[in-house]
Amino acid sequence: MAEEIVVPGWKRWLEGIGDQVGFFVNFFKNIFTGGFEWSEFVRQCYEIGYRSITLVGITAFIMGVVLILQLRPTLVNFGAANMLPRTLSVSFIREIGPVIIAIICAGKISSSIGAELGSMKVTEQLDAMEVSGANPVQYLVVTRILATTIMVPILSVIGDAIGLAGGFLALNIRDSMSFALYFNKIVGAIDYADFLPALVKTIFFGFAIGFVGCYKGFTSNKGTASVGVAANSAVVTASLWIFVIDAIAVQITSLLFYK
Numbered sequence: 001m002a003e004e005i006v007v008p009g010w011k012r013w014l015e016g017i018g019d020q021v022g023f024f025v026n027f028f029k030n031i032f033t034g035g036f037e038w039s040e041f042v043r044q045c046y047e048i049g050y051r052s053i054t055l056v057g058i059t060a061f062i063m064g065v066v067l068i069l070q071l072r073p074t075l076v077n078f079g080a081a082n083m084l085p086r087t088l089s090v091s092f093i094r095e096i097g098p099v100i101i102a103i104i105c106a107g108k109i110s111s112s113i114g115a116e117l118g119s120m121k122v123t124e125q126l127d128a129m130e131v132s133g134a135n136p137v138q139y140l141v142v143t144r145i146l147a148t149t150i151m152v153p154i155l156s157v158i159g160d161a162i163g164l165a166g167g168f169l170a171l172n173i174r175d176s177m178s179f180a181l182y183f184n185k186i187v188g189a190i191d192y193a194d195f196l197p198a199l200v201k202t203i204f205f206g207f208a209i210g211f212v213g214c215y216k217g218f219t220s221n222k223g224t225a226s227v228g229v230a231a232n233s234a235v236v237t238a239s240l241w242i243f244v245i246d247a248i249a250v251q252i253t254s255l256l257f258y259k
Helices: 009-031 038-048 050-077 081-122 125-131 136-174 179-189 192-218 224-256
Strands: none
Touching: 009 136, 009 192, 038 050, 038 136, 050 081, 050 136, 081 125, 081 136, 081 179, 081 192, 081 224, 125 136, 136 179, 136 192, 192 224
16 A cells, blocks of 8 residues: 655645745736626625624624723723723724724635635536636636725724714713714824724735635635635634734834834
8 A cells, every 4th residue: 555645734834825826826817807797896895895884883883882991990090081082092993993893804704705615616616617618716706805805994994983983972871071072082183194004904904804715715625524614714814814914014004103
């Protein structure tokens, strides 16, 4: 009997990186290929964006309420209760909102894409598309990655607004502050150095969520168990990439804006 060849872990890791680079190049080439699937792209924007608003809104609202309730005792002890709107707005828009919403989207969207494409791989629908002359990368991958890249920043902005509204309601549970004063304090605390870097990194979050979901589903093994593996692996990998991108973005932002 022939002995089974054991591939070292580092070699498998390098092969995986090479496969992902090739997948990215293939995706990038198909963006500029004629016959872009606009109808599928719009449908994916609807599925990814509109159908995620409720989950994102509830999560952001609860985070806004919890942050106010957690920050208030500490700021009151320091006699800085009037800094609650400013502290909430800066922390939520800079870091908490984009990251939490991206993690929620990774759990919902990336797993869904991975499971959908993985099931298509198992049932040989991808092979059937290639045989019929269709381009599965252009139809399935390009549309989904571009949709997540566009919709995750929009969901992040909506989540920021809902989270700040939740903070206003939580603030008025123990204290009393008019909406006009609360709004003015928030606007006065935020500038482009807070909003713009946060918005830019959500674009990369969205790309990572879509890319990982498509890659895991498109390269899954042919077997029913591989669908669940692709969905689970997509969530874990996308979440890790979100934290890595966030760490890099914080370092760049600190050098450029917060010297």
